[in-house]
Amino acid sequence: KVLVTGGAGLVGSHIVDGLVKEGARVVVYDDFRRGKMEHLDWACAHGDVRIVEADIRDRETLRRSMKGVHYVFHEAAAWLRLCQNEPRLSLEVNIVGTFQLLEACVEAGVKKVVAASSSSVYGEGSYLPTDEKHPFNNDLFYGASKIANEQHYRAFYKQYGLDFVAFRYLNVYGPRQPYEAAYMDVIMHFLNRIDMGEPPVVRGDGSATVDLVYVGDVARANIMALKSPVTNEFFNVASGKETTLRELAYLLIRLSGRDGTLEPVFEAMDSGLVTRRWGDPSKARDLLGFVTTTTVEEGMGQVIAWRKANQKNTSCLSEIV
Numbered sequence: 001k002v003l004v005t006g007g008a009g010l011v012g013s014h015i016v017d018g019l020v021k022e023g024a025r026v027v028v029y030d031d032f033r034r035g036k037m038e039h040l041d042w043a044c045a046h047g048d049v050r051i052v053e054a055d056i057r058d059r060e061t062l063r064r065s066m067k068g069v070h071y072v073f074h075e076a077a078a079w080l081r082l083c084q085n086e087p088r089l090s091l092e093v094n095i096v097g098t099f100q101l102l103e104a105c106v107e108a109g110v111k112k113v114v115a116a117s118s119s120s121v122y123g124e125g126s127y128l129p130t131d132e133k134h135p136f137n138n139d140l141f142y143g144a145s146k147i148a149n150e151q152h153y154r155a156f157y158k159q160y161g162l163d164f165v166a167f168r169y170l171n172v173y174g175p176r177q178p179y180e181a182a183y184m185d186v187i188m189h190f191l192n193r194i195d196m197g198e199p200p201v202v203r204g205d206g207s208a209t210v211d212l213v214y215v216g217d218v219a220r221a222n223i224m225a226l227k228s229p230v231t232n233e234f235f236n237v238a239s240g241k242e243t244t245l246r247e248l249a250y251l252l253i254r255l256s257g258r259d260g261t262l263e264p265v266f267e268a269m270d271s272g273l274v275t276r277r278w279g280d281p282s283k284a285r286d287l288l289g290f291v292t293t294t295t296v297e298e299g300m301g302q303v304i305a306w307r308k309a310n311q312k313n314t315s316c317l318s319e320i321v
Helices: 010-021 037-046 059-065 080-085 088-108 141-160 185-195 215-227 245-255 282-288 296-309
Strands: 002-005 026-030 049-053 071-074 112-116 163-169 171-173 201-203 212-214 233-237 265-267
Touching (some): 010 037, 026 059, 037 049, 071 215, 080 088, 080 141, 088 112, 088 141, 112 215, 141 163, 163 215, 171 296, 185 245, 201 245, 212 215, 215 233, 233 282
Parallel strands (some): 002 026, 002 071, 071 112, 163 233, 171 212, 201 265
16 A cells, blocks of 8 residues: 555655556545546546645644555645745645655554655756765755755654655656646747647747756656655656757657747746756666656657647636746
């Protein structure tokens, strides 16, 4: 029996799908502030899935939901932009909520926690590609909460023997992509404009880079970590490749069949975000046997196909910023 916090979100729902394929009984714990019920349609139709609609700050509901649970995937969090707009949520949701989750895990006798950290802990990299030994260089509330959580995972492991693996995700994308992602929202905004026959607008000169990791690969990494004896470790989940926003815009134009008819527009803008993101995937490869297998072109093709199949859910969102 496995509990997945944030199980209706981008990564969480794909983990749920993977667990159903493995034959696990799954409890999805989500407040549905960003996650969507339809993300769980396949899992609910094909597996033993129970949904608990609740906030991770609800200590008693969390404790009750944990009864009989053997393993936990922790994906729930207030996202980066929400933490910047409402800084206290980085404390109340991300730090206190995670601490309460870990307490509930100890009380329930959970065997292992696999948790989402973030490459935000690195801030602007002092060297690239960034490996797990890179010092914390974060200056955002979201990243601060992830650093605090990492320290609590270690403390709970030392004091209570609660096994864990935590993943520092790079730039995760794929079907079920939300619009609120601080870096990956560009995919949806590029595609909205391309679909309307308008040029995608690139923030800055297009030289900013991302390390794109397909959500299916991310979900697979999580399940591999659960099965692995490895514990008390932090890993990048990265492709190990940089993609510029310029390259991404041109790729989406081409995959959308607009090659030769649209050109990106570049607007001077300081987003306040990291300008280069490039992670070293070596540690996850060496200790977990995990490598990404989905190319950016394949993954973006899946995003476009998903959008077409769910157009009713995206057409009204073209002006979200």
